[in-house]
Amino acid sequence: MRRIIIIAALLLAACTPDNVPPPATTTPAPVTPSTHVLTDVLGFTSGELIRRFGSPALQVREGTGLKMQWRGVACVLDAYLYPSTGNAERVTHVDTRLRSGAEASQAACIAALEAR
Numbered sequence: 605m606r607r608i609i610i611i612a613a614l615l616l617a618a619c620t621p622d623n624v625p626p627p628a629t630t631t632p633a634p635v636t637p638s639t640h641v642l643t644d645v646l647g648f649t650s651g652e653l654i655r656r657f658g659s660p661a662l663q664v665r666e667g668t669g670l671k672m673q674w675r676g677v678a679c680v681l682d683a684y685l686y687p688s689t690g691n692a693e694r695v696t697h698v699d700t701r702l703r704s705g706a707e708a709s710q711a712a713c714i715a716a717l718e719a720r
Contacts, residue, residue: 676717676720680703
């Protein structure tokens with residue numbers, strides 16, 4: 605019985621190729637944030653936003669800040685403006701979402717609102 609086990613082990617070892625490379629491990633590429641939003645909306649004043657997207661559907665004063673909202677067929681954009689150097693209110697944060705409330709690409713939402 606011992607011989608059979610040894611022979612089986614040797615046969616199994618012989619069936620395994622020696623030159624098989626180990627399985628490749630893939631590292632996902634790092635996700636880079638969209639620069640469309642960073643260069644095109646952050647830092648804008650309320651006047652610049654209005655010139656770009658038209659009149660906001662909602663404008664709410666929140667403490668020292670201002671929230672402006674645009675609604676399109678594809679998405680909703682919220683821009684948050686706070687006082688900066690020179691006391692001018694500028695966009696410091698942007699949120700975008702689908703009309704259903706699900707997350708939306710900021711770059712795609714901005715492009716859709718610009719196209720209106």
